[in-house]
Amino acid sequence: MAETVFLVAVGLAAGALLLAGIRFARGPWAVDRTVALDAMTIIATSLIVAFALLAGRRIYLDVALVYGLVGFVGVVAVARYLEGGL
Amino acid sequence: MMLEIAIIVAGVLMVGIAIATILTRSLLVSVIMSGGVSLLASLVFLLMGAPDVAMTEAVIGSGLTTVVFLYALSRAKQPDDEDAAALASPPGDDTDGGQP
Numbered sequence: 001m002a003e004t005v006f007l008v009a010v011g012l013a014a015g016a017l018l019l020a021g022i023r024f025a026r027g028p029w030a031v032d033r034t035v036a037l038d039a040m041t042i043i044a045t046s047l048i049v050a051f052a053l054l055a056g057r058r059i060y061l062d063v064a065l066v067y068g069l070v071g072f073v074g075v076v077a078v079a080r081y082l083e084g085g086l
Numbered sequence: 087m088m089l090e091i092a093i094i095v096a097g098v099l100m101v102g103i104a105i106a107t108i109l110t111r112s113l114l115v116s117v118i119m120s121g122g123v124s125l126l127a128s129l130v131f132l133l134m135g136a137p138d139v140a141m142t143e144a145v146i147g148s149g150l151t152t153v154v155f156l157y158a159l160s161r162a163k164q165p166d167d168e169d170a171a172a173l174a175s176p177p178g179d180d181t182d183g184g185q186p
């Protein structure tokens with residue numbers, strides 16, 4: 001039962017990743033792409049957590065942790081550049 | 087089944103964004119999209135069962151490379167390149183059809 005829920009969560013996160021990726025590839029301005037990159041980071045983190053629960057391996061949660069931290073740093077760097085400060 | 091769908095979605099998206107990265111003309115957009123490519127690459131690495139490779143790819147590709155490229159881009163900025171015109175007009179006024 002729980003495995004089915006995790007499988008559905010992985011599928012839904014894959015669909016959300018596809019939609020955010022389409023906006024990331026098409027978005028006319030760099031600001032749109034930055035926001036889409038942030039959304040893709042969060043969606044990928046949730047997908048990794050669902051996959052870790054599905055696979056039952058604890059090290060995947062560490063990858064999700066690193067993912068959240070590093071994606072934040074990248075998006076902040078891009079936003080700082082767009083502001084003109086970096 | 088769902089795992090295969092997730093791997094296929096991430097892989098196809100990674101290849102599409104990589105092609106769009108080399109086709110775009112703005113350097114800033116290329117840097118942002120290369121960060122997205124490495125983010126999706128680390129997701130594919132993880133879904134194929136290599137968590138240490140995925141962690142290294144996420145740190146190096148998505149974090150360090152983007153910051154270093156943006157720093158170099160802001161240091162080597164010329165006043166007449168494509169990004170200057172793209173950054174000069176705010177995203178609100180869409181005069182040239184949305185293309186920077």
